[in-house]
Amino acid sequence: QVQLQQWGAGLLKPSETLSLTCAVYGGSFSGYCWSWIRQPPGKGLEWIGEISHSGSTNYNPSLKSRVTISVDTSKNQFSLKLSSVTAADTAVYYCARGPGKLGRNYYYYMEVWGKGTTVTVSS
């Protein structure tokens, strides 16, 4: 059973860079889409972005200028970097995996989720 284990700094000051990593255990790394989602306190889910099986990335337009998602296939890990954080970036951050290829097509809903990392931005 695939599991996603995530970690990263939980307390940041404004203007710093958020950096989170998600490691994949118990399953293949290749052939899937890897995503990041966040949830501010008391609010709904916000899709941050993804890196696909082919290595291409897509980002939420509202965050695109500050976000980078990358993979390290040698370690079965993928990462999120969000620069110039403010208090508005305070949230629980989740990593997630899509179902991969079903039939002839790839699909991009979130089938497996990490447990979440709470990130607080405060001076």
Next chain:
Amino acid sequence: DIQLTQSPSSLSASVGDRVTITCRASQGISNFLAWYQQKPGKVPKLLIYAASTLQSGVPSRFSGSGSGTDFTLTISSLQPEDVATYYCQKYNSAPRTFGQGTKVEIK
């Protein structure tokens, strides 16, 4: 970008009631819609994908329908363990936007 609007934002129903949540897309997305359940303090869980396909292990009282712009999540007989916030998500193209959520409580 395509927006998803869920209704209602919250509801309260009795155990055994039939509960329906609606998700409306601002443009057609075929059947590229998923539903997630998030219990208080927990990680979101995939319930339904392709608008109507039940994820493995999800109780059969959950069902989904719709195509194009209008979608529905139905709980046929509400149970106490169904207290949660439910989110729809489009995945036909990026950005893979979520709806704002519907909070379901027991009356």
